[in-house]
Amino acid sequence: MKLETYNGIIAMIQKYSCDDKSQKSDGQCSAKDQFSSARDLLPEIGKHFPGVSLKTLGSIFSQEYQKKMRKSHYHHYQGHVQDYYHQVYLQGVKQGKDHIILSLAGEVDLSPAQLARIILEKHLSGSEHDSESPRRPLVTRLMKEPCLIEDPLLAKEVHECIICDDHYGSFVDCIKHSIGHEYECKLKQTLDDLGLTYIDEDQMRDRGYDKTPDCKLEVPIAVDGHVVNWIESKASFGDEYSHKGYLKDQFWSYWNRFGPGMVIYWFGFIEELDVHQAKGIILRDSFPENIVTML
Template sequence: MDSKLYHYFYESLNSHEDVQKLSQKYNVCCGTLSSILNQKVVEDVKKSHYRFKRKEEKIVGEWLNGQSFLALSRKYNYPATLVSTLVLENLGHSKKEIRFYYKNPKTIENGRIQKELIESLNSDYFFSPRAHQLQEEKGKIGENIISFWLKKKSCDFTCEDEMRAEGCTGKTPDFLLRKSIKISGREVCWIESKALFGELKEHRHYEKKQFKEYADCFGDGLVVYWFGYETDILKEKGEGYQIADHDFFQKDVPEHVTKFLNYVIHW
């Protein structure tokens, strides 16, 4: 996806309703647009966190005066789960207690907090425990497709969990091939699965912290951005790895890939 189109989608996406509309209008899979939306929300939270914390006393006061977690979330355009965390911490609850409440909200004795927390968790598609769980599942699906593809190609490989079990303590890719395979005329020794859209800024971070080290340790590799990537990445990426998206696997495992492309964290 060229950067101009990516930035158009980035600016246009503000809710999951926008995902459906833009998907139909531009014939772009919902999974790609959902991934871009998720990255936008996370980035917006990072940028606005300081301003939000500065209003902490005011926000807590408004909650004490009757405004709900969800109402405050909408008022300050901040994720409901993080709003509830702010208020509960100010009420004297520890981080450990709050984590327990998120997993077991019906155990909360205070009726108002229980009701509002359940309401918040059910509406937060980005920072709630359920959203985090689905993100993890999404990552596992991408890895499972690669594992299936490698087995179909009769490739001998070790996955990251197995490397850890064998005592590897350094940074490891998702898949290390015991025997390299040729992709686009180049030998590939490892594969890294990213169940997201490859945005240039985030890619630079991954290249520095992961891809470069994998290449130095194991040789050339393949990075898979399942939901596509900015083509500008190809202009500036370093040596030691290739980049692919879902198209690379489509012809070999079409059913798995098509289902994955429609994966949207929304309920």
């Protein structure tokens, strides 16, 4: 995908999101409306980009949303803001309201799972002026298993937020892990069908390697004139932010240890990012057909 196309998709995502929000009488979206609209707008955006799949659009949307949450993360975790969110929740409980945290998440434009965690942390700390926060492992465990929260109303609210959040939370983590595993299996099946011998990351870790790609070829192949010793599978779209992080934390380590290799972004990538071919890292959006094997 060209950078120009990617920028066009991002601009349209932002436009549709703003248009949907402005259509509300009070200028705010409920959390349910917010996430329903997010899913519904993707097919409409796809009409303007016929060569882009819905899976790719979904990955781009998810990455853009997470960037937005990271930028505003600090603001929502400030002490007085946490106090305000907790007070709104307590007031809603007194009034017998339902979907308190979910509705508040839509009003403040924050991920429901993140807001649920903020309110849970404040609730566990006791007094509004208590500066001692609960231990992070405890909060993480309760977010994964809301049924362990002693307050049944809060447990229900937290569970609802986790279920309704498309981008954060334990359910989303499980889905991402499952999709990643699915595409790793697809890569291995392709290698098996081609009769290429390889070792996977579990086998490499057994041999003492710390940072490992998904597959290390026992015999290198060539792709468009580039030697490939290892292959990394990414069940996501390769945008500038994520690709830069992967290069720093993973790809250059693989290159330094195993030599040149290939990264497959199954949901596509920005073509202008494929600038390290000469150094030994090539990008593809599927397993290439024109490979050359060693006789």
